[in-house]
Amino acid sequence: MTLQSAKNTDKIPEPTLRRLPWYLSCAKLMGEKGEKFVSSTQISRQINIDASQIAKDLSYVDITGRTRVGYEIERLVQVLEDFLGFTNLHRAYLFGVGSLGGALLGDSGLAHFGLKIVGAFDIKPELLGTSINGIPIYHTDEFEARMRTERVNIGVLTVPISIAQEITDKMVAGGIKAVWNFTPFRIRVPEHIVVQNTSLYAHLAVMFNRLNEMNT
Amino acid sequence: MTLQSAKNTDKIPEPTLRRLPWYLSCAKLMGEKGEKFVSSTQISRQINIDASQIAKDLSYVDITGRTRVGYEIERLVQVLEDFLGFTNLHRAYLFGVGSLGGALLGDSGLAHFGLKIVGAFDIKPELLGTSINGIPIYHTDEFEARMRTERVNIGVLTVPISIAQEITDKMVAGGIKAVWNFTPFRIRVPEHIVVQNTSLYAHLAVMFNRLNEMNT
Numbered sequence A, B: 001m002t003l004q005s006a007k008n009t010d011k012i013p014e015p016t017l018r019r020l021p022w023y024l025s026c027a028k029l030m031g032e033k034g035e036k037f038v039s040s041t042q043i044s045r046q047i048n049i050d051a052s053q054i055a056k057d058l059s060y061v062d063i064t065g066r067t068r069v070g071y072e073i074e075r076l077v078q079v080l081e082d083f084l085g086f087t088n089l090h091r092a093y094l095f096g097v098g099s100l101g102g103a104l105l106g107d108s109g110l111a112h113f114g115l116k117i118v119g120a121f122d123i124k125p126e127l128l129g130t131s132i133n134g135i136p137i138y139h140t141d142e143f144e145a146r147m148r149t150e151r152v153n154i155g156v157l158t159v160p161i162s163i164a165q166e167i168t169d170k171m172v173a174g175g176i177k178a179v180w181n182f183t184p185f186r187i188r189v190p191e192h193i194v195v196q197n198t199s200l201y202a203h204l205a206v207m208f209n210r211l212n213e214m215n216t
Helices: A014-032 A040-047 A051-058 A073-084 A099-106 A140-149 A161-174 A200-214 B014-032 B040-047 B051-058 B073-084 B099-106 B140-149 B161-174 B200-214
Strands: A090-095 A115-122 A135-139 A154-157 A178-181 A194-197 B090-095 B115-122 B135-139 B154-157 B178-181 B194-197
Touching (some): A014 A040, A014 B161, A040 A051, A073 B200, A090 A099, A090 A140, A090 A161, A135 A140, A140 A161, A161 A178, A161 B014, A178 B200, A194 B200, A200 B014, A200 B073, A200 B178, A200 B194, B014 B040, B014 B051, B099 B115, B135 B140, B161 B178
Parallel strands (some): A154 A178, B090 B115, B115 B135, B154 B178, B178 B194
């Protein structure tokens, strides 16, 4: 039994989960170029990750590579998209229609990766009753009532840091199960709630710092 | 000598860099509430990170805490903003004015954290000569000429994966020093070029996966 055919049933580690989308886009591209099969060695050459690491990562998903030819591309793409949750639409509410929140509402690309924002909440009078990209904006006070009729699991947090914790508490009380936190504030949640931090500002800080190091 | 007064001169680790914005937003909030001093223990309670870790992280920046009272908030905020590069405007070009690219151009919040996008490039005829949020959109072929008159260091990559590598190569050839990569494609660059990957889709995959685990 080689690594390529081993089906790993352990809980998938986060670094693996973060690498899988790279393999997916690499496989998609090769498929578009007319290729039928791809090996971990080929992926390795393209994206500069160790081939044994790739084979190990792919052992977590339900696919078996064939000796010498590798993985069937069409199936690899489909299996990865399913596994990553991109083929299921996950409904979400967004909280805080400021500059970043508004930008995310306008980004139709998220739906291609499984996230469908079905409503947004804010308190600014000029926003209420309007919509962005077809997504209606409601008053934050309406959240609990809306959850009763249109239940969603995911809340996207793009409010100012001064109310980040308060809005998070409100989301959790209303039944939200996962918070995608774009604020630079570290929110606290009960243990059974999933938090995914995506701080563009922290990423900027890392990039600026490395850029400075390179130039000194 | 306590940890709080030790000035650490080692190269700052990335996990530390990623945590610093949390301390910054925590300190900002406390300052807004009228507090003058904050200790690592107080930050610890608010954001649920070990106090000794916080003190160690802060040893990388030029600030000394006082025994029992902690750090002066006003100075901590200023020192962290400077250290993280948020007070300097770093000029950037954006490549690929699709859904996500257009959204980022519309997000004025990035300027508050040191990133000023001064121009965008695309090839869609209907976009050329227009602007979003005051940022002009040029044809991609104009990039090299523009770099000669308005030199920038940072390129924001929001193109389709099929041209992600090609556009990256073009950026690097034109003199870009750091690539903020929003695509799910793992780009290759020469060693002296900084790459910051921010794949919203990888973060979505991690969140979906954890959400599934919680509910099974």
